[in-house]
Amino acid sequence: MTLDFATLDTLRSYHPAWRLLRSDHAPLLASFLHRVFVAPNVRLMAAADLAEALEDELYALRLHLGESAFPKLALEYLNDWAAPDKGWLRKFYRPGTDEAQFDLTPATEKAIAWLAQLNERQFVGTESRMLTLFDLLKQMSEGSEADPAKRIAELHKKRDDIDAEIARVLAGDLPLLDDTALKDRFQQFMHGARELLTDFREVEHNFRQLDRRVRERIALWEGSKGALLEDIMGERDAIADSDQGKSFRAFWDFLLSSRRQEELTELLDRVLALPAVTELKPDSRTRRVHYDWMEAGEHTQRTVAALSQQLRRFLDDQAWLENRRIMDILHGIESKALALRDAPPTGNVMEMAEARAAIELPLERPLFTPASKPVIADLALQAGDEDIDPAKLFDQVVVDTARLSRHIRHALQGQAQVTLSALVSSQPLQQGLAELVAYLQLGTEAFSTIVDEETSEPIHWQALTSDGQEITRSARLPRVIFMR
Numbered sequence: 067m068t069l070d071f072a073t074l075d076t077l078r079s080y081h082p083a084w085r086l087l088r089s090d091h092a093p094l095l096a097s098f099l100h101r102v103f104v105a106p107n108v109r110l111m112a113a114a115d116l117a118e119a120l121e122d123e124l125y126a127l128r129l130h131l132g133e134s135a136f137p138k139l140a141l142e143y144l145n146d147w148a149a150p151d152k153g154w155l156r157k158f159y160r161p162g163t164d165e166a167q168f169d170l171t172p173a174t175e176k177a178i179a180w181l182a183q184l185n186e187r188q189f190v191g192t193e194s195r196m197l198t199l200f201d202l203l204k205q206m207s208e209g210s211e212a213d214p215a216k217r218i219a220e221l222h223k224k225r226d227d228i229d230a231e232i233a234r235v236l237a238g239d240l241p242l243l244d245d246t247a248l249k250d251r252f253q254q255f256m257h258g259a260r261e262l263l264t265d266f267r268e269v270e271h272n273f274r275q276l277d278r279r280v281r282e283r284i285a286l287w288e289g290s291k292g293a294l295l296e297d298i299m300g301e302r303d304a305i306a307d308s309d310q311g312k313s314f315r316a317f318w319d320f321l322l323s324s325r326r327q328e329e330l331t332e333l334l335d336r337v338l339a340l341p342a343v344t345e346l347k348p349d350s351r352t353r354r355v356h357y358d359w360m361e362a363g364e365h366t367q368r369t370v371a372a373l374s375q376q377l378r379r380f381l382d383d384q385a386w387l388e389n390r391r392i393m394d395i396l397h398g399i400e401s402k403a404l405a406l407r408d409a410p411p412t413g414n415v416m417e418m419a420e421a422r423a424a425i426e427l428p429l430e431r432p433l434f435t436p437a438s439k440p441v442i443a444d445l446a447l448q449a450g451d452e453d454i455d456p457a458k459l460f461d462q463v464v465v466d467t468a469r470l471s472r473h474i475r476h477a478l479q480g481q482a483q484v485t486l487s488a489l490v491s492s493q494p495l496q497q498g499l500a501e502l503v504a505y506l507q508l509g510t511e512a513f514s515t516i517v518d519e520e521t522s523e524p525i526h527w528q529a530l531t532s533d534g535q536e537i538t539r540s541a542r543l544p545r546v547i548f549m550r
Contacts, residue, residue: 082153082173098123100178103170107358113166117141172268245342252343259355324518465497465504478550486546487523495527518545
């Protein structure tokens with residue numbers, strides 16, 4: 067984007083982030099929304115809860131600034147901030163509910179992030195950023211090299227460097243990062259982690275914009291439905307195959323790996339325990355920043371799924387309206403035909419094309435196929451002599467899902483996540499496959515779960531055969547992880 071006068075003047079007048087910085091309520095807006103949404107990584111908040119939090123904020127400000135400061139109610143301020151001419155909050159209603167929900171817009175989060183950068187830092191580190199840029203250039207250069215000989219030479223060079231470093235460490239030369247280098251790299255890590263959470267909200271906003279454009283196209287479409295669906299699906303595939311879509315999918319696959327999660331947790335614990343990092347007094351949420359990434363990514367995925375469902379319902383409504391219009395036309399034709407039956411008009415009522423004979427060659431006619439007649443045996447029904455217990459018809463297996471939910475919650479009290487195999491190992495299945503399916507149903511309805519498709523786990527349980535013998539049955543399914 068070129069920063070000429072016309073572009074900047076347009077941004078100053080219409081961009082929500084710039085309008086927020088020029089607003090008289092900018093200090094209240096930035097401080098309150100940062101405390102409620104950005105700092106705790108909250109994606110959605112009900113109108114009643116957000117209004118209550120803002121009312122407490124306004125009450126504290128009026129004690130210091132006087133009763134005349136911020137005279138309106140909290141809900142009035144929220145509705146004003148969510149107005150189309152402001153665009154600082156997004157107000158919407160979830161399907162099936164009548165309570166309004168609020169969320170930050172990407173422009174507001176960008177403005178808050180820019181304000182956070184105005185604070186004076188303890189020091190400005192440049193070494194880690196320079197090394198990061200250098201590594202990025204090396205990755206691009208090596209990743210685009212098509213000559214096998216050069217790739218092999220570069221790999222040999224890396225191997226020689228690693229061997230030389232191993233030899234130095236064995237000789238007692240163990241280079242360590244000083245406190246300044248550790249602080250520099252940790253500040254860069256925190257800045258990148260916060261920017262990543264901001265990117266999730268912008269990706270979600272882009273998907274909502276796509277859904278809005280598709281709805282407008284459906285409402286104004288005048289061609290065939292097949293061409294419309296082809297156009298819509300083509301645009302959705304273009305979004306999924308775009309650079310943004312591919313990058314998000316690669317990030318999501320990387321984060322869903324349980325091995326990567328454990329590695330990130332271990333690295334964060336080791337880094338946060340360093341004395342140089344402890345001096346910076348990092349936020350308490352830093353230890354679970356990768357779980358914040360996962361929650362933000364899951365929210366984006368749920369938003370895309372909800373938009374797809376709404377689009378499907380919107381297309382169904384359009385089809386119903388088209389069918390109703392056709393029926394109205396047919397009813398109109400019938401009513402006019404009945405009106406003409408008793409009082410036919412003089413002259414020609416309708417003109418038809420000249421009738422002509424339909425030519426059908428003899429060899430084009432299908433051969434005669436006789437209809438098959440079923441043969442019903444004339445047998446007399448006889449009553450059976452076996453004594454069958456009718457109670458077997460009412461012998462149903464009922465799984466106690468409340469007991470399974472208590473078991474999952476008890477396991478998550480001492481740890482952030484637990485696998486399905488660990489739950490079954492600590493409390494074996496009592497009702498076999500039905501209880502295993504109940505666990506999977508609870509994972510989709512009552513708990514937050516992650517499915518690792520790359521790793522499969524066997525689940526074993528004991529069962530009884532028809533003759534009363536005890537056998538071991540097993541099922542192999544992808545690793546299911548229940549999260550707190």
